[in-house]
Amino acid sequence: MSANFRLILRVSFLILGMLLFSRFCYAQVDPEPIKVLINTKPVSFETSPVIENGRTLVPLRAISEALGALVKWDSKSKTITLTLNSDVIKLTIGKDQALKNAQALALDSPARIIAGNTMVPLRFIGEAFGAYVQWNPGSRTVAVNSLLPGKSQRELVVQADQLNVRSGPGTDHEALTQVSRGMRFPILDTSSDWYKVKLPSGKTGWVVAWYVKEDNQSSASGSDTTGTTGQNNSPGNNEKDEQISDKGSLNPPDEVAPPYEPSNQPAILQKISIDTEDKKVNVKISCDRQVTFNTFTLSSPDRLIIDLNNTQPGSVNTSQYINSSIADRLRIGWFSQNPDVTRLVFDLTAKVVYKVQASADTKTISMVIFVPDIYGALKGAVIVLDPGHGGNDPGAIGRTLGLAEKNVNMQVAECAAELLHSYGATVLYTRYGDQNLDLYSRAWAANNAGADVFVSIHMNSNLSPSLGGTSTYFSSNALNGQDRQEKSYQLADYIQNSLLAYLGLEDKGVRQADFVVIRETIMPAVLIEAAFLSNPIEEKLMTMEEFRESIARALVNGIGMFLASQNTAA
Structure with missing residues (x-):
């Protein structure tokens, strides 16, 4: 065998080996297939989902069956019509515009036919039907939450x-x-x-x-407003809360009083005792039998309200002046006589927090109203801030300026952290910089840190560019049971009111949702949606440092108010 032939043979084997090795290596780094979960249940596909222009396309037939949507295909116009309850969505193959209930909407990635299969953009379909869609780059999983297959989702x-x-x-x-x-x-x-x-x-x-x-409420819906004893259940500021005159007469609002579970006989309000201290008011409310109650605050002007369910006002004075720098007077009225609800309205002259507790026999309600020491409450507290999304998951994208939600979230978190540090709090992030992080890992990080409060920071988005406003979420299925849920609600209420005061945007309310990061944490936890990236005006605001700082200051103020309200020395 000649030397040249042996050299050619060696080179051939070397090239073959390199090809085999490169093929093996390529096979090793093939990405995991994309997984899709509908309300935590995996969806099976005959054809694997694909990513195009940063959006996940899934087979039409499988996803429509999983969502419970009806599908019509017009082969002539190549148009897909999806119907779920009262919503009708139309997509045309290859077109970057869709219709929802006859309204034209832009698509980041149009529907396509790939290898004979009709593929549609999952995020668009999910959000168009009112679902909350999340992408987890670590596990390559798309989670669609709030839709229930085969029945009305709301x-x-x-x-x-x-x-x-x-x-x-x-x-x-x-x-x-x-x-x-x-x-x-x-x-x-x-x-x-x-x-x-x-x-x-x-x-x-x-x-x-x-x-x-x-x-079966969705993440974009209002919260469960069923009253529970001692839990703040605010009906919002859009209605007149009461029309109690100095004479005690009551012109009730158009709608009926809050729901309750009455006993056979209504309770009678017997006595209200008020003691004042410096920046503090102590109130004791006595009835002749067991009562349940609801408390909430209203603004413009500031008021603190207690509704005594299945209770008549008796012969107590209908108006009492309070000698305090934080409250002017107490007004009492028969809010509703069918069912019986007695309403107590404290006219406030300062920003306050309150603590309320019923006696063991639930005939007496004790309340403390006081000006919070926000700075003192923050000192030494451990706060975990969770800037939503990150890495390969940009979150929502602004349609006018192209802002990425992950960046806005991080900027707000960094500003809030600086403020919290200045007040003596210890601040931890779930992510540092632009990195991917699993949702469960975010909750685990907060739990492992022994945090006092967890706040997940997000910006909202909707198919309609006219929708805007601020909302704050807490979980109704949180770990550690009812006490944790009520404290998370209180935290959400303080933060939401603070955001409204600082930002001046539309009030979308305090809402319940089953988001992983606020469900799996063991401390009071909330998720904020400060403003809408899909709204051109609000997206423009997010480019301004002053606006992002206002979000941060609102968070710090709300957290401080909550922590101060938990101060047992108050």
């Missing part, structure tokens, strides 16, 4: 004995009919504190949000 249950159904979202609209406690209706739309529902007759109408409870 339905409400009436929680009041009688509730007006109106022709529009507000008490200035005509009352069409009344509905009763326990009746269920599909939700067609929302507007501020009102739900549009479909009645058994087929007609539609509007009901006010705080006298109903959502069943």
